[in-house]
Amino acid sequence: MPSVNNTHRISTTDLDTPPRLLLGPGPSNAHPRVLRALSNRQVGHLDPAFLAIMGEVQELLRYAWQTDNPVTVPVSGTGSAAMEAAVANTVERGDSVVIGVNGYFGERLVDMATRYGAEVHRLDRAWGEAFSFDEISEAVERHKPRVLLLVHAETSTGARQPLEGVSELCREHDCLLLIDTVTSLGGVPLFLDEWGVDVAYSGTQKCLSCPPGLGPLTLGPRAVERLAARKTKVPNWYLDMSLVGQYWGKERTYHHTAPINMNYGLREALRLVAEEGLEARWERHARNARLLWDGLGEMGLACHVDEAIRLPSLTTIRVPDGVDAAAVSRELMARYNIEMAGGLGELKGKVWRVGLMGFNSREENVRLLLSALAEVL
Amino acid sequence: MPSVNNTHRISTTDLDTPPRLLLGPGPSNAHPRVLRALSNRQVGHLDPAFLAIMGEVQELLRYAWQTDNPVTVPVSGTGSAAMEAAVANTVERGDSVVIGVNGYFGERLVDMATRYGAEVHRLDRAWGEAFSFDEISEAVERHKPRVLLLVHAETSTGARQPLEGVSELCREHDCLLLIDTVTSLGGVPLFLDEWGVDVAYSGTQKCLSCPPGLGPLTLGPRAVERLAARKTKVPNWYLDMSLVGQYWGKERTYHHTAPINMNYGLREALRLVAEEGLEARWERHARNARLLWDGLGEMGLACHVDEAIRLPSLTTIRVPDGVDAAAVSRELMARYNIEMAGGLGELKGKVWRVGLMGFNSREENVRLLLSALAEVL
Numbered sequence: 001m002p003s004v005n006n007t008h009r010i011s012t013t014d015l016d017t018p019p020r021l022l023l024g025p026g027p028s029n030a031h032p033r034v035l036r037a038l039s040n041r042q043v044g045h046l047d048p049a050f051l052a053i054m055g056e057v058q059e060l061l062r063y064a065w066q067t068d069n070p071v072t073v074p075v076s077g078t079g080s081a082a083m084e085a086a087v088a089n090t091v092e093r094g095d096s097v098v099i100g101v102n103g104y105f106g107e108r109l110v111d112m113a114t115r116y117g118a119e120v121h122r123l124d125r126a127w128g129e130a131f132s133f134d135e136i137s138e139a140v141e142r143h144k145p146r147v148l149l150l151v152h153a154e155t156s157t158g159a160r161q162p163l164e165g166v167s168e169l170c171r172e173h174d175c176l177l178l179i180d181t182v183t184s185l186g187g188v189p190l191f192l193d194e195w196g197v198d199v200a201y202s203g204t205q206k207c208l209s210c211p212p213g214l215g216p217l218t219l220g221p222r223a224v225e226r227l228a229a230r231k232t233k234v235p236n237w238y239l240d241m242s243l244v245g246q247y248w249g250k251e252r253t254y255h256h257t258a259p260i261n262m263n264y265g266l267r268e269a270l271r272l273v274a275e276e277g278l279e280a281r282w283e284r285h286a287r288n289a290r291l292l293w294d295g296l297g298e299m300g301l302a303c304h305v306d307e308a309i310r311l312p313s314l315t316t317i318r319v320p321d322g323v324d325a326a327a328v329s330r331e332l333m334a335r336y337n338i339e340m341a342g343g344l345g346e347l348k349g350k351v352w353r354v355g356l357m358g359f360n361s362r363e364e365n366v367r368l369l370l371s372a373l374a375e376v377l
Numbered sequence: 378m379p380s381v382n383n384t385h386r387i388s389t390t391d392l393d394t395p396p397r398l399l400l401g402p403g404p405s406n407a408h409p410r411v412l413r414a415l416s417n418r419q420v421g422h423l424d425p426a427f428l429a430i431m432g433e434v435q436e437l438l439r440y441a442w443q444t445d446n447p448v449t450v451p452v453s454g455t456g457s458a459a460m461e462a463a464v465a466n467t468v469e470r471g472d473s474v475v476i477g478v479n480g481y482f483g484e485r486l487v488d489m490a491t492r493y494g495a496e497v498h499r500l501d502r503a504w505g506e507a508f509s510f511d512e513i514s515e516a517v518e519r520h521k522p523r524v525l526l527l528v529h530a531e532t533s534t535g536a537r538q539p540l541e542g543v544s545e546l547c548r549e550h551d552c553l554l555l556i557d558t559v560t561s562l563g564g565v566p567l568f569l570d571e572w573g574v575d576v577a578y579s580g581t582q583k584c585l586s587c588p589p590g591l592g593p594l595t596l597g598p599r600a601v602e603r604l605a606a607r608k609t610k611v612p613n614w615y616l617d618m619s620l621v622g623q624y625w626g627k628e629r630t631y632h633h634t635a636p637i638n639m640n641y642g643l644r645e646a647l648r649l650v651a652e653e654g655l656e657a658r659w660e661r662h663a664r665n666a667r668l669l670w671d672g673l674g675e676m677g678l679a680c681h682v683d684e685a686i687r688l689p690s691l692t693t694i695r696v697p698d699g700v701d702a703a704a705v706s707r708e709l710m711a712r713y714n715i716e717m718a719g720g721l722g723e724l725k726g727k728v729w730r731v732g733l734m735g736f737n738s739r740e741e742n743v744r745l746l747l748s749a750l751a752e753v754l
Contacts, residue, residue: 001566001568002443002568002571004443004654004655004656005440005443005570006440007439007440007445008436008437008439008440008445009437009440009651009654010433010436010437010440010651011651012433012437012644012648012651015414015417015430015641015644015645017417017418017419017420017426017427017430017641018420018424018426019418020418020419020420020421020424020426022419022420022421024421026634027419027421027422027634027637029418029419030419030638035415035416035417035418035638036416037392038412038415038416038638039412039413039415039416040392040394040412041394041396041397041406041412042394042397042399042404042406042407042588043394043395043397043399043716044397044399044401044404044716045404045589047395047397047710047716049394049395049397050394053392053394056387056389059385059387060385060386060387060389062384062385063382063383063384063385063386063387066379066381066382068384068385076454076455076458076590077453077454077458077615078453078633078634078635078636079633079634080614080615080632080633080634081453081454081458081615081633084613084614084615108614111614112614115610115611115612115613115614116612189378191378191379193382194379203634205634205637211419211636211637211638211639212422212634212635212636212637213453213590213636213637213638213639233492234492235492235493235612236461236492236613237457237461237485237488237489237492238454238457238458238461238616239615254721255457256455256456256457256458257403257404257455257456257457257580257582257589258455258589259455259588259589259590259639260404260582260588260589260590261407261412261415261588261590261642262588262590262636262639264392264394265638267389267392268392271389274386274387274388274389277381277386278381279381333424339420339421339424344631
């Protein structure tokens with residue numbers, strides 16, 4: 001046997017992370033009850049005790065999303081994995097798809113759908129705007145897509161995509177409606193079944209106040225039918241919902257080992273949603289966002305997104321002329337331990353992104369941020 | 378706005394999981410220090426404090442694997458995601474690959490490689506056996522594979538695949554050597570660089586005693602070169618190491634939000650490996666396995682795998698004639714809170730699988746299991 005090389009055997013200290021207030025686009029701070037749940041002792045991934053927990057997580061996800069979909073599960077990866085699962089399971093090579101691109105995550109959907117061999121038709125808009133029904137309708141009429149992919153809550157811009165009438169349009173054209181709810185689930189009104197959404201995904205680290213590591217995904221009956229009728233296997237083993245679904249469904253067939261402790265955390269996060277109630281939670285997010293927007297206005301700062309489609313969970317603030325956006329963020333972190341992010345892509349250097357998500361959507365955080373921002377500017 | 382449907386708003390109790398001793402094939406019980414680390418307060422995924430943690434995790438993974446590979450990262454999914462990342466990043470459509478199939482995870486590699494369009498050549502052996510160098514050599518000579526995939530530690534059988542000479546063979550044929558170390562990392566001698574391994578992956582929930590949720594992956598220089606020279610994009614966005622590597626590398630480009638708290642846990646788990654030292658840790662696993670094997674022998678129970686290639690981390694015990702394997706496992710759990718698993722595939726109903734992994738590889742666990750098993754049988 002060779003002798004052991006100790007070059008990389010570094011000596012480290014006990015973990016001691018700084019007390020950040022995470023007011024960027026996510027992760028937001030997890031609720032303390034969620035953090036405690038994470039460290040609960042483990043059981044096996046086929047233990048009856050864990051199967052019961054899985055059932056509770058699924059049921060509470062259905063509540064949060066307002067859906068009855070049997071296939072509602074946390075994918076064993078982050079929100080991006082759930083996004084890829086949504087694409088991989090609904091798109092087949094050669095399928096026509098229409099993707100609304102008005103921010104970073106629309107671009108990512110294009111990248112993913114292209115990798116899965118879709119014939120991608122982009123519907124473009126400036127970052128921070130939303131698509132009108134007529135624009136969507138025209139694109140669907142023209143390209144006859146198998147799937148229409150829209151970002152309900154664009155984390156890169158803070159814009160909300162209205163969905164009125166879109167489901168009827170999709171059904172008329174035998175097209176699935178797939179939406180990104182990463183920054184809306186648990187913070188912004190969502191009625192998946194009422195709205196006729198066929199596929200939705202999310203992350204845990206935004207308005208659910210759970211650390212990143214799981215990606216909620218739900219497939220409605222039309223999506224499940226489409227999956228069953230595929231001509232080819234899903235070209236992604238880990239995210240193949242025809243296999244994953246057998247573990248989360250009645251069969252309980254082993255696929256991969258579920259992230260036990262992350263599921264403990266998500267269960268607690270979803271319990272908090274159920275305890276508070278969706279109406280109260282949405283109202284709280286709206287109230288604190290309003291407080292932020294008013295305060296920014298008083299400081300002479302403008303929001304990038306039109307108020308009619310502005311997300312309460314994520315606000316993009318225009319950087320005033322002559323101000324170094326990155327320097328302000330650095331200063332907020334150095335002096336106040338507050339994380340506030342900059343813009344991505346088209347909005348790089350032009351906006352700051354402020355998240356008031358889940359546990360972090362509280363009046364004291366708004367007051368502190370406004371005060372710190374005034375000091376720094 | 379529609380009114381909220383409260384059908385799925387179930388009321389649940391505080392999490393209270395039973396005190397299981399997880400002596401199956403994984404997850405094993407996490408070390409208490411790891412569980413505590415999980416609930417540390419969060420920082421952002423681009424926070425300098427988190428970047429430092431990432432660096433420590435990478436460095437300690439290199440130690441555990443005995444490699445200098447710069448591209449050594451925890452994939453943001455379970456071990457199965459790391460397995461798929463290993464395949465997706467090294468295999469291109471039409472590539473010839475040889476896969477050793479002597480257990481469940483060899484079969485899974487075949488499924489994955491097929492989905493990525495490889496021309497798969499199976500090398501088959503009964504479950505519980507290992508391949509001889511001559512068999513491997515003949516297959517490589519005949520099929521001229523671009524990648525040779527072997528399972529170093531078969532979690533379904535408890536067999537270890539010897540690798541002497543295999544790396545030289547692969548280099549001669551411009552073939553990458555890819556191995557599964559899910560049940561060996563942190564418990565069984567591994568010298569990736571010394572052995573000339575190009576790609577390896579693992580899970581966190583076995584001998585590292587961290588909950589499931591991350592999948593360590595390492596790519597050597599030849600694998601990185603292969604990735605850079607691909608004719609096509611990796612057909613999996615989430616696991617594309619040319620993107621993921623830019624977040625874990627110097628660029629720090631955002632790809633997806635890393636599972637912050639799971640990385641806290643893995644860091645602590647790897648610290649425990651470094652504190653104990655690999656030699657002592659491997660010796661401990663060997664010593665406790667020996668104790669188990671001797672005890673089983675005294676009870677008249679036979680191990681399924683030949684001692685020369687038997688893994689200390691996972692033992693398959695032959696179920697005696699006339700004994701109902703599942704009933705014994707159920708009884709162990711009901712009476713003693715001990716999880717012990719049954720066989721998979723070819724070995725279903727024929728063996729029990731006992732893991733003595735990481736924190737769980739302790740003499741008291743062996744004594745308890747032997748005593749409980751004697752009671753139940």
